[in-house]
Amino acid sequence: METCYPNPIAPTKTRIGWIGIGVMGGAMASRLLNAGYSVTIYARNPSKCLPLQSQGAHVANSPAQVAHSSDVVFTMLSHPPDVRSVVLENTDSVLSGLAPDRVTVDMTSSHPGLAREIFTAARARGCWSVDAPVSGGDHGARDGKLAIFAAGECAVVKWLQSLFEILGKVTYMGQAGCGQSCKIANQITVASNLVGLSEGLVFADKAGLDLKQFMGAIRGGAAGSKALDLFGERMIEKNWGGADVGYMVKDLGMGVDVVEKGEDDKVVVLPGASMNKQLFSSMVAIGNGMHGPQGLITVIETINGK
Template structure:
């Protein structure tokens, strides 16, 4: 392939597959359907596909069967092991069915090394792989305001831009395979720190007798303000812990950062991340409390428990 993909992306000539229809994946896939693209979807639990089927999506019985009928396959799954199974499984995985010049786009918050492995396996089949995790939560997914960190072959990312721009208001090319997931891990380190700071700020405000909505309104325009506050502050106050992303996913994301070791040579450095380590422990506390399926804004419940609120 040269500097661009030979066929422009249009609803009439581009066949799209989608795997992963949780809160985020379903909203993202819905935006493609609403933009006129036809979708074939695969769901391990087909009953969860009803809303997309009502919008015109078709259902495939395996990732490989889906891939055989598609030019592009998007995945939005929970964990790296899910991505490995769905994409790389022999005979049933996406790559086993994808036709030459087909493209896999993984939106999962996954591991950079797995992205490199998938890219290499795709190239062996004369296919392409892009790792393109997202940030912006469930509201961003529904409104098409996600930030997308795309990595892989730059010409393929450019070719994909008409689709990525339907789902995201900002698409950044981050470099070679795995860099998208590395960017997302760093993003989650900052998000986790913001969630922790906001949880502690709201808990402190309540303890000292401040009206928390008024406190948040006062600080929102200053240095303490953040997108995390905009997205989750009111939900924390209202104890609305409906998930955009599960708390257990933050344990996974933080773990990929905290446990990161670059290579295996003696002179390689372990990345020391004290704030991320603490945040991972606190999210692990949510999981231990049985709250792993709450939204990440539920972190405030851990801080409130610690303070007897």
């Protein structure tokens, strides 16, 4: 990285691009703007740009235009096909506009194989790519407390450290694709925690317990978890806001269905994740697909006739 690296990142020197300004991406881009960075954004629906424009963001007409005016381009999109289109394949993609020695950082929960494809394509153009999906939900995005799973060239991830610190805590996971594999494993773990929390709350309610007292009692024991801290009160208060459950279904699907290619094909049997995917899919089936993942409790309540 002769041009960008090792020159230090600084608000007065480093131009940021951001594509994907939904619940998560919008909050993350806002934090970079508040930290004093020049941020150029793109959204297929221009009206979504207005809140960030009011904070000083510049608006581009295409992903390529974002890349052309940026040193680091972040993407926070919905699904792997969106990432492929925006970053890799279209004539106005990020990589088509990214100058040599610049960096694209995909924070979408996407496929490890696609992350490796993007890394290879970026290096062929003299650019760099990092896959850095996150965990922590909308509150973590808003408060800068996301867990960030970064992968790619170690020196590039280190160079990006000061930007990642505005968004949360970064852990370097290894070569390209390892960040996405970590996120899939994270979601498998989170889903199981949410199933257990939902069933525990439904059982406690049927037993006549005060649910907030119950949650306070178990928080300090083995049942305590970040999932409980993030989602427990929201379940009790029926606060369904957050990224819709379709993202959880997508992430679990990648874990259940993915075949990692190596010397031998490796298929991991995940019975719990398979069951949990069906439970989260049931949220969509009963009409609660736009709820955040804490809405899983509505499935358990429905099964129990509530």
